Amino acid sequence: MSLFLLTKKTLAKTNPVNILLLLRSSSSSSPVQPTPMAEYLINSCGFSPDAAARASKHITHLTSSPKPDSVMHFLKHHSFTDPEIRTLVANYPYILAADVDSLRPNLLSLSRIGFPEPYLRRVISLNPQSLQLSSAISRLEYWRSFLDGDMKKLSLAFTRNRGLINLDIDKGVAPKIALLEAHGLSRTGIATLVVRGHGFFRKSLASMEDLLNRVEQLGFARGSPGFLLGVSSFSGLGLDTLRAKLDIYKSFGWSEEELSSALRKFPFIIRLSEDNIRAKMAFLVERAGCSQGYIALHPQILGYSLHKRLIPRHYVMKVRNELTGREWELYAVMSVSEKKFMDRIILPLKDKLPMLLDTYTDACAGKITV
Template structure:
């Protein structure tokens, strides 16, 4: 009946998890099949055109643009021209494409233009229009003018209310007819009253997810999540709400009971849920499969349970991805004992790209002459960016070794790669009295970063 969770859940402020726009955009563009696929025969030609088009027209980074392809530039070009004619800046358009990439293949004249004209006919200024639609562009995907009006007005009211230094409630005196819309607006308003921020709140409004469509069930679920102690300003709050809303009390208790049979304490299960709410989305079969896969790495049952407690996200990794990562590590020369140690220290390693793990390990071992044992001792290096972190620092180390300032062997891996940029520069660059040498080392360090930034 949720009592263990409610009893043991304590409200704690957690740090906001922010996603880089480029990462979100990459993920969305990769899944937007309507305009991200192309045939093998004309793939190369289409790819070249797409990269050039997206970089020149949208200002997207080259690496992101390479993941997209249009068969015909007519639609996206017309959409971009239409948006710009209504005052949308590149920044607005970037936000729109990030959240709603499908808009680029809409019919500009037959679909989008009438909607923009309709909103302007209702008194929306260019500033109001661009500000509102860049925050919730999915409004433009709606078909009926009535729905467009309802959601546009509500989003506008939320934006305006949030601009005040004092908290203002959004007036719901004239709710639309229709239970689904009425419930959705009321529930979004309830979330806002709890402190859920715009970045999490507004996307829920236009979502097709059933989370906000109910009334009694939503209130019950919201009450439980609040009592569990989730911070409403974080994404975990919304994720937990989705889980509680999706499953019945009986279904959740069955999931908890299964975890207890595996060897967890009830408190451990709730602690994992607090750390990563989607953990309870996993079926008994999926959890059992992950346990068996980790046993292949040489981990014992109690070690696997400890790993789950530390990093419950790993339960959701696909079997194929995990097995490929394991095979890659073994092929690189790591023993099963090494593999078990790596996973204990860096559980997320089981979900890293096999290609990435191979590239990083070979660089550290072959280019820098560090041993596999050094990697086992500091497995976090497998999660660091090769281009942004590892290579720039290692180039500085190689430059110092060439000048005879560090001996013939590289220093211990951890003090080179596991410390902050500032600590690294103080330890290996700024401490030298020779100003020319410091300038050279800084150029080596920053030169790699600049090169990487330009290629992204």
């Protein structure tokens, strides 16, 4: 019997617990139907039902498809791919309510700035407001000048810092640059932070100052090359995440002194995932025979790819050691450039071990396991 056909008399005789079960059963058996706009996003843009539901909440005022259709046609006419359109609309659903005539001027101006293909569409997809903001072009011009006219760097800055186009230069950018300069960062260093991304410039001024102070407290001196690396590595990490990452290294027995020293040498270790850290630690200790003290002394080794460098090179050196009886120092072998590794280690053995080069190359490519 349908819940909605139950009479008051029937309900009165029904146990309250059963009523709750009926209500739950009724609601679970009647899935929520997507709104017309959500259906449009699913059918016309290829959104998943969940993504369509999220995006459509922002455009509930749209009750018909002419405007969205014209925007979609406009974007496709200008060579935007379906994935790019999905990204653009997901980032800024309001674009579907725009008059196409209002989008043309900015798109024309953006195309004249000089973005290399296909960066222009990527920049717009991740910064959709660039099609509507009256100040978008002047902001892009500011950053182009700041990055010394390097269009590739400009492209990376806007693809790695989603929403950078929304920041007012005088109110949202200039005070932050002044703060960074006060902490000893050069214009070149600041440009590096912008290009590396992590949403650095989207932080509030107070959050940015907290980050700079935290990096300094960890032992990075203002104005030093390490300070820039520290700021870049710690940017985007909340305090809880930072503590959790530090605890991972401590769980391997690293002392506070070893951890501080390792961070100053190679702050990027703080950005490695827990699975990444544990997999490399297991290999280095169990197969390569390293002590935790050695790894802490050479933390850069954790930055190398486990499967594309650490394991293949360890295999080569193990084979070489069996042949020559010569010992080798792990970090020196792992840190040398690929060309030098080939010239100094592999090629001199090509007559005695003709298959070594192919084995190493295939291992680096993931074709075989060594």
